[in-house]
Amino acid sequence: MDKAFIQRRRRDLVVAAFLAAIAAAVPLFVKDVYVQNIMVLTLMYAALSQSWNILSGYCGQISLGHALYFGLGAYTTAILFTKFGVLPWFGMLAGGLISALIAMALGYPCFRLGGHYFVIATIVIAEITLLLFQNWDWAGAALGIDIPVRRDSWLTFQFTRSKLPYFYFALALACVAWFVTWWLEDSKWGYWWRAVKDNPVAAESLGVDVFNSKMGAAAVSAFLVAIGGSFYAQFVSYIDPESVMGFQFSLLMALPAVLGGIGTLWGPMLGAVILIPLTELTRSYIGGSGRGVDLIVYGGLIIAISLARPQGLVSLFSRKPKPAAQPAREAVAS
C-alpha cells in the first residue's frame, strides 16, 4: 500500500477528531438559540449529504430522490411512536432498516437504467411515494403527524427547552457518516464503487460485482439518510409529507456534496458548512418576505461553483501540486 496514502488517511482521521472536538465546544460559547438552530441544521445536512455522497458520489449513481429515505425515516419513527408507543430510538433503527431494504428493492430494477433514465426514475419514485403518503389517511394524509411532546428526556428524545441535545446528536450523526465514508473509502467496497463510477464495463470485466456494489452503496446510503430523517422528525416534532419527503430535501442533500466536491471525503462537510448557514441567513435577513432573494443567491452560487470549480471547493485545499498546463491540448480542444 502506498505510504503517502496511509499517511493521508491517518491525517484525515486526526483532522476529523480535532474538528469534531472544536464543534462540540462551540455551544459552550454560542448561546443564541437562532444560531444553535442553524448549527443543528448544518450538521444534519452535512450528515445527509455525506450519506448521499456514498451512492451518488463514490458509486456515481446520481439520485435526486433521496428525500424518499429521509421521509421514510421520519414517518417510521413518528408512526411507531404515536400509534404504538415505540421509543424513537427503536423507530430510528427500524426506519433505517426499512429504508435500506426499500433502497435495495428499488435498486433491483433501477440499477439497470443508465444516466438520465436513472436520475429521472429516482425523482419519480420519490414523487409517487410523496403522493401516496399525502393520500394515506391512517398516516395523517396531507396534514401529517403531530408528535406529542411528553417531557424533556433522552428516553423519548424530546427536548423543548434546549437545543443542545439535538446539537450533540446531529454532531454525532455527522461524525458517524464521515467515519463510515472514511472507513469504506479504503475497503473493498470503496474501490469497487470508484471502479463502477469510472467505467462499469471495465470494472465488470475485471471481476467487480457491479450490480451488488450499487446495491451495497444504496443500502448504506439509505440507512444513514433515514436516521437523519428520524432525527429531523424529533427535532421539529411535526411532520407532513411535503415537509419531509418534498423534492427540496433531495436537492439539499445533493448540493453540499456538489459544492464541496462530489465523491470526496470532505466535500459534503465543507459544502454544508458554507451552504446551510448561507441559505438560512439569506432567508431570514433578505428573503423573509418570500421575495425569492434566497433562491437568487442560491441559484447563482450553484451555477458559479459548478462552472468555476467542477471538482468542488474542497479542491482549493488540495496539497497536490497542480499538473502543468497543457497548452497544446487546450489549443486543439477549443
Added chain:
Amino acid sequence: MTAETIIQSLASGLLMGLLYGLIAVGLALIFGLMDVVNFAHGEFLMIAMYATFFLFAFFALDPLLSAPLVAAALFIFGAVVYLLIVRFAVRAKANTGMVQIFSTFGLAVLMRGVAQYFFTPDYRSIPHSWLGGKTISIAGIYLPQPQLVGALIAIAAFAGLYFFIHRTDFGRALEATREDAGAVALVGIDKNKVFALGWGLGAALVGLAGAVMAIFFYVFPDVGASFATIAYVTVALGGFGSVFGAFAGGIVVGLVEAITTLILPPSLKTVGIYGVYLLVVFIRPRGLFGSI
C-alpha cells in the same frame, strides 16, 4: 362510468398529450443534439407564460397573437443561455455529467427566484382571451378550445420541425452535429453556432407551448416545476434525444393521465404517468423509441 365519459376524457387527454409533446420536444431536441438535459426547461416554460401574460396585461395582445413573439423571445433567451452557461458546462474537465445537471439546475432555481422577486408568488391568469373558457362540440364530445388549438399548433410545430430537420441546411447541420460533432468541425461548420441555434430552437418550441398554456392555466413562479417533471417523463418515454419520440411520448402521457383521472382521485393523477414511466424503462431501459 359511461362510454361517453370515457371517450370524452380520452379525447381531452389526447389534446393535452399533444401539448405535453410540444412542451417536451425542445428538451428532446437539445438532448439529442448535445447529450445535455436542460433542468431549467420548466422555467423556460414559466417565463414564456409570464411573457404571454404581460403582453396581454399591458398591450391587450391575445395569446394567439403573442405566441410568435414569445417564441422569438425565447429563441434569443435559449441561445444566450447556451452561450453564457451551457457552453462552459460542457467543457468542464471534471465531473462533466454533474456539472451539466447542476449548472442548468442552478439556472432553474435562479429563474424561479427572479420570478418571485419581480412578479411576486401570486397566481395570475388571463381573464378573457379569444379562446379562454370556450368549448366546441364535435360529434357529441365537448372539447375545450384552448387545448384544441394548442394541439393543432403542436401538430403544426412537429410538422414544421420535421420539414426543418430534413429539408433545410441548418437542419442538416443539426443532424450532422448530433451524429459527430468532431467531424462537423472538420468540414467548417461552427459547432458552437449550431449548438446555440439548437438551444434557441428548443427554447422557442417551449415558448410556443407556454403561450398556449397561459390561456387556460395559472401563471406563477413555480408553474414550471410540475410540467418539467412531466416533460422529462415524456422525453424519457419516447427515448432521450428522439424528437418524434417526444411526440409519441406526449400522447402516451396525455392518455395515461386521462385514464388515471377516471380511476384514481384527482390528487393522484400524476401517479399514473410516473408509474407508466417506470414500467416502460424497466422493460425498455432506453424508452419506447430510444436506440439501444
